[in-house]
Amino acid sequence: MITSSPPVDMETSTSVQLSLRNVSKVFPAKGGIPFFKRNSTSNFIAIEDISLDIQHNTFVTIIGPSGCGKSTLLNIIAGLSTATSGTVDLDGQPILGPGPDRGMVFQNYALMPWMTVEENIRFAVETVYPKLSKQRLQGIVRENIDRVGLDGAEKKHPHELSGGMRQRVGIARALAIDPKILLMDEPFGALDALTRGFLQEEVERIWEQDRKTVVMITHSIDEALLLSDQIVMMTRGPAAKIDEVLEVPFPRPRNRLEVEQHPEYHKLKAEMEAHLYRETRFVEQDRIKVKA
Numbered sequence: 001m002i003t004s005s006p007p008v009d010m011e012t013s014t015s016v017q018l019s020l021r022n023v024s025k026v027f028p029a030k031g032g033i034p035f036f037k038r039n040s041t042s043n044f045i046a047i048e049d050i051s052l053d054i055q056h057n058t059f060v061t062i063i064g065p066s067g068c069g070k071s072t073l074l075n076i077i078a079g080l081s082t083a084t085s086g087t088v089d090l091d092g093q094p095i096l097g098p099g100p101d102r103g104m105v106f107q108n109y110a111l112m113p114w115m116t117v118e119e120n121i122r123f124a125v126e127t128v129y130p131k132l133s134k135q136r137l138q139g140i141v142r143e144n145i146d147r148v149g150l151d152g153a154e155k156k157h158p159h160e161l162s163g164g165m166r167q168r169v170g171i172a173r174a175l176a177i178d179p180k181i182l183l184m185d186e187p188f189g190a191l192d193a194l195t196r197g198f199l200q201e202e203v204e205r206i207w208e209q210d211r212k213t214v215v216m217i218t219h220s221i222d223e224a225l226l227l228s229d230q231i232v233m234m235t236r237g238p239a240a241k242i243d244e245v246l247e248v249p250f251p252r253p254r255n256r257l258e259v260e261q262h263p264e265y266h267k268l269k270a271e272m273e274a275h276l277y278r279e280t281r282f283v284e285q286d287r288i289k290v291k292a
């Protein structure tokens with residue numbers, strides 16, 4: 001379960017894993033702000049007063065119009081950026097910076113180009129667990145290579161791999177450190193449609209194995225519906241908020257055909273399309289007004 005409501009009561013708080021309370025992020029007026037939102041006298045409020053509870057073992061996606069603040073929010077959860085106000089707690093502990101309890105998967109893979117597949121994964125594990133025996137380390141690397149279907153590609157370098165295979169390495173690397181939660185920032189965004197479809201189904205299969213909590217950003221409605229237990233729909237920025245959290249009722253394990261035939265599928269899809277269309281239309285109207 002996930003809610004965008006005020007703090008949960010004691011009875012339910014035990015199962016909340018990630019808790020965001022009144023999180024806002026304000027960027028200084030200069031630099032990085034699109035021309036149509038610049039105002040020399042004011043700072044830029046990217047996200048404002050976001051509260052969200054994510055329970056253990058849930059797959060949550062965040063969807064919203066381009067530039068609304070999805071990455072800003074994910075980066076705060078990752079500890080790569082700090083909230084201007086508000087708090088983020090993971091298992092009751094405040095997030096104050098990056099840490100091995102959160103595994104990150106990036107759209108551009110972020111692999112070390114001079115390292116092979118297994119070296120990329122091993123490096124991440126060694127960094128987090130420097131005291132592991134060589135044998136144990138090799139076991140973890142092997143297990144995660146198998147898990148994402150990269151058997152046979154261990155000795156290859158990233159430039160020898162397709163985009164889909166590179167992202168498999170990114171996922172294996174994130175899982176190999178055994179984080180409490182997995183954060184994915186548009187992990188399939190750079191892939192062609194066919195590869196994307198295959199990898200989505202792979203992620204569903206991998207997720208079923210241990211159902212580790214995932215927070216994933218996506219622009220794809222179909223992807224969100226295939227993978228999520230909850231879909232967080234954000235409003236447009238500036239000062240983006242959570243508009244609504246959709247519950248996705250499809251049984252698991254899932255496959256695309258069954259999901260698309262579920263009686264709720266088209267209703268949820270239509271609701272998401274209407275939300276994205278409405279928010280994006282406002283963004284475009286603002287853009288046109290500023291240009292005029």
Ligand SMILES: Nc1ncnc2c1ncn2[C@@H]1O[C@H](COP(=O)(O)OP(=O)(O)OP(=O)(O)O)[C@@H](O)[C@H]1O
Nearest residue numbers: 027031032033034046065066067068069070071072
């Ligand atoms: N470091 C920064 N300095 C100033 N403004 C920033 C900075 N980072 C992001 N922004 C602004 O904050 C807003 C939200 O950006 P963010 O990248 O979080 O959006 P997003 O929803 O992830 O976008 P997209 O869907 O296009 O990836 C944007 O208007 C962006 O220009």
